[in-house]
């Protein structure tokens with residue numbers, strides 16, 4: 001399935017989960033603009049994320065652009081006296097991690113291998129929990145990741 005298909009199924013599945021959680025009164029949905037914008041970003045990112053193991057996916061392209069931008073900023077700041085960010089070393093580590101996936105990822109991970117699994121989905125989702133500490137965001141990140149696995153034909157791929 002291509003990126004557009006994964007986005008469509010990611011949004012359809014996530015909206016279903018949001019309504020279900022709200023209906024069951026498990027997590028109430030607040031329709032503030034900030035909430036909706038963050039959910040749209042989370043759904044878009046997580047429903048495409050598994051294809052980071054593919055050499056020429058949309059996600060691989062985004063990681064390359066973000067990684068190189070972060071790398072340039074951190075190296076530039078370390079080489080000059082210009083103050084662009086608070087912690088250039090942290091940004092350097094971040095950019096190295098981000099660049100690992102598009103540059104070495106496809107060599108290390110097979111396409112639709114372990115990255116296309118519930119285990120990595122849960123690990124990647126944990127990042128959203130750390131970042132926002134918001135139950136709905138965490139569940140929806142995982143639901144979006146899972147929607148990608150479902151659309152690729154994996155009902156229950158643990159690892």
Ligand SMILES: [Zn+2]
Nearest residue numbers: 050051116152
């Ligand atoms: Zn895929």
